[in-house]
Amino acid sequence: MPLSLPSLDQLPIRHLGPDDLLACADLSENRGWAREEHKWGLLLAAGVGYGIDDPSGEGLLAGCVVTSYGPGLAAIGMVLVAERYARQGVGRRLMRHVLAEAGDTPLSLYATRNGQPLYEELGFTEVGRSEMLLGRFTGSEPAPERAVRPATAEDLQHVLRLDHEIFGLDRTHLITRLPAFADQLRIAEQDGEITGFAALWPNMDTHVVGPLIARDPATAQALIASLAATTDRPLRTDIDTGHTGLVTWLKANGLEQLTTTAIMIRSRPDLPGDWNRRFAPLTVAAG
Template sequence: MALALSKGVVAIEHERVVGTVLVTCYKEDGATINMVIVDEAMRGRGLGRRLMDEALRLAGDRPLRLVATSEGLPLYEKLGFQETGRILQHQGVVGEIAAPAEAEPASAADMTAIGDLDRLAFGADRGDLFSCLSKVGEFAVVRRERRVAGFAVVRPFGRGEVIGPVVADNLEDAKALVAHFIALRPGRFLRVDTTAAAGLSGWLAEQGLAHVGDGVAMMKPPVEPAQTVPTIFALANQALG
């Protein structure tokens, strides 16, 4: 999915790939930089900086986002990226829970409203991403007065499935959307990438999705995160935002 949505560059030495970077553009509204990987034997030679220079060229004038590891953080700061929050990765095998009454499976007729909500919450048109998600994932929605007020997606990812993005007006609706998919998957391995600011982390741990790692959300140019409604409570994943 990342390759289908992105442009990228590889570094090659002696006919072997030793570095990668991808840029996922969301129309002209913004882009994420991801899959910044340098072979361990090549580190300390400036290859990460050269890959990032190529990524910045591919992105053009778009506002940029990425999720940094502690190893990559100093380079991104030098390039003008600024921390905007923390990303918390939760995962685990879930048990049986009751299905919430507030959430229900989405219909094809809901996709326009889902796209509109995501655009408001994310600040960019991710229509291409949602076209991919609609082919491989399942959508759920929360309705208020017959309108779609929140949504979530689940899809195959890694060892199991990832739940995200999750967009809702409030924390309780976000919990209901995540719980909708947990209830349908007892005994399955699930992952959710949330933010520290979202307030979902403690509840995820209570459901059996342990907090297993952090990342630093960064933007260039630095922009104070807007307190938007609806709000993103979980990412599609750390690469795609």
């Protein structure tokens, strides 16, 4: 029998760290998600996890991760409740705890259709939508010609400056992890200036393109095509639906829509930075 609601309300919420990686992956698997241990490792190292232990000793009954970008924004991701405790108010309790911990810091998240009503109840507003795409990149619709090459250590400070300008906040703690986290990190440049960058990182049997930062859609296409040429795995990426041309190009090259999510924010009117040059997040779990 599941625990009664009063008992659930009394269970402590604790911080999660890298030692909780397998428990988080088990929780993902319990809800029918992929285990995504590689991604969990990054999130737990770069962010702060929150979890509730199952009193039966069977791992976590709920968890999430918050990735902070300073006082201007923090992103909530991987909000999960074990199936046996679903629809008992656990997710709402966990979210209220995270909101209290965040204080005045604005929060963002990507919401599924099922999760969106709860987030609206908690004060989040939809400010956009994202389309998850997956498939084997065919290259049948060529990308525009742009100079794209592997990033070097000397490029990192330039990449950080460009990312800060376009993302709108400092995410050095994530970007500096890309060389170790990703299988490929590539930059686009013109006349000696970096005009975009993108990473390709392994996630189960796919490769994910993200983050994807570029001067314009043509540069974004060139970065994706360059990354796709390095792998024989299916590609996955999350593109803001406002970038209709890029979405259409990806679908012409073999990727298909898996799902869409609502981009939501609380305590500020919109996301910071330049939406026109921000094409895909590193992962929706980190905003």
